[in-house]
Amino acid sequence: MGDIRNIVILTGAGISAESGLRTFRAEDGLWEDHPVEEVATPEGFARDPDLVQRFYDERRAQVLAAQPNPAHEALGRLDREFSGELLIVTQNIDDLHERGGASRVLHMHGEALSAWCLGCDARHRWQGTLRDGPACPSCGQAALRPDIVWFGEMPYQMDRIFRALGQADLFLSIGTSGAVYPAAGFVQHAVQSGARALELNLEESLGSRNFHETRLGPASELVPAWVEQVLGG
Ligand code: BV8
Numbered sequence: 001m002g003d004i005r006n007i008v009i010l011t012g013a014g015i016s017a018e019s020g021l022r023t024f025r026a027e028d029g030l031w032e033d034h035p036v037e038e039v040a041t042p043e044g045f046a047r048d049p050d051l052v053q054r055f056y057d058e059r060r061a062q063v064l065a066a067q068p069n070p071a072h073e074a075l076g077r078l079d080r081e082f083s084g085e086l087l088i089v090t091q092n093i094d095d096l097h098e099r100g101g102a103s104r105v106l107h108m109h110g111e112a113l114s115a116w117c118l119g120c121d122a123r124h125r126w127q128g129t130l131r132d133g134p135a136c137p138s139c140g141q142a143a144l145r146p147d148i149v150w151f152g153e154m155p156y157q158m159d160r161i162f163r164a165l166g167q168a169d170l171f172l173s174i175g176t177s178g179a180v181y182p183a184a185g186f187v188q189h190a191v192q193s194g195a196r197a198l199e200l201n202l203e204e205s206l207g208s209r210n211f212h213e214t215r216l217g218p219a220s221e222l223v224p225a226w227v228e229q230v231l232g233g
Contacts, residue, residue: 004230006085008168008195009075010186014175014202015219016094018069021062025177031055040150053131056146059093060112064127068100071174071219074227076101081231087164091176091183093148108155108183114147123147155182168195172226175200175219178207187211200226 013023029036034051038044045052068076079086079102088097088105093112097105110116115126119141126144128134133142149155165171171190178184187197187210199211200222208214215222 004084004170006164006168007078007082007087007170007172007230008164008186008190009086009088009172009174010176010183011075011088011090011092011097011174012176012183013092014177015071015090015223016066016069016092016096017175017202018071018218018220019066019094019096021066021092021094021096023175023177024179037151040148041152042150043152045145045150050131053129053146056112056148057129057131060127063094063096063112066094066096068096069220071223072096072100072102074100074224078102078227078230079104085164085167087161089161089164089183089186091180106157106161108149108157108161110146110148110156112146112148115144116147117141117143118145119143158182161186162189165190165195166193168193171195171197173197173199173201173205173207173211174223175202176205176207178205198226 017023024036031039039052039055086104088102089108090097091109093110095113113125113127115124115130117136119136120139122138124137130144134144135142136144165186168190171187184207187207191197197211199208199214202218
């Protein structure tokens with residue numbers, strides 16, 4: 001692994017599963033009899049804002065109650081000790097990568113602990129409820145929505161992500177089913193740009209065929225072992 005100078009890591013709900021945050025597949029994508037795709041959309045928010053605000057209030061509270069697991073902490077160690085280029089692109093809206101010690105983290109689908117004002121476009125760190133229409137700290141309007149990328153919305157910082165994928169010599173995917181685009185297409189882009197592709201997941205994913213190697217098992221075991229291999233190697 002000595003020749004690895006530029007790593008891009010994509011993480012999904014599976015890396016936070018052992019921290020007690022449920023994955024989408026485990027939930028069968030349902031919440032109060034609504035498919036997540038229905039709740040996590042601008043149309044769903046327009047149709048029933050209180051239902052959607054309750055959904056994210058609940059996710060926000062779960063994130064605050066969760067703790068990073070050994071997989072998050074191993075990536076924190078990698079971030080501190082790996083001297084090359086590193087970018088952790090996460091689909092997750094929790095802050096467990098940061099609390100696990102990583103700093104080079106990009107939340108492509110937004111963050112549960114951030115609120116976005118539709119009145120003035122400001123974003124604010126937010127831990128409480130958004131249900132009762134709190135005033136935006138910047139403009140005072142009651143126009144705050146979860147700072148989350150919903151289905152049909154453009155994920156954040158796509159240009160930066162594709163630049164990193166084009167320069168990576170290792171693309172690592174951890175705990176994602178490969179069901180959601182554009183994240184699910186990142187591996188092909190990285191491989192076309194010459195990167196080696198490694199997948200760490202509990203089970204075969206929809207994208208496993210795109211990887212040079214897939215290791216099956218829980219992230220809390222596979223990720224620390226891989227970090228040791230990269231840093232020790
Ligand atoms: C966009 C925030 C365009 C919300 C999320 C038809 C075909 C192809 C694409 C589409 C289509 N129809 C629509 C689309 C596009 C759509 C899409 O891909 N839909 C899917 C359902 C087909 N994508 C979008 O809409 C995206 N935007 O395309 O914009 C555009 C263009 C121009 C201008 C404007 C817009 C936006 C997608 C983002 C949606 N928001 N999250 C929230 O979190 O509440 S997606 C959400 O679901 C997550 O963020 C994540 O991305 C996804 C779930 O995926 P995973 O993270 O992989 O989680 P999952 O549960 O599926 O899998 C967990 C894995 O972990 C499993 O494999 C399991 O085995 C493993 N695991 C479990 N335990 C462990 C483990 N592994 C290791 N250790 C363990 N212990």
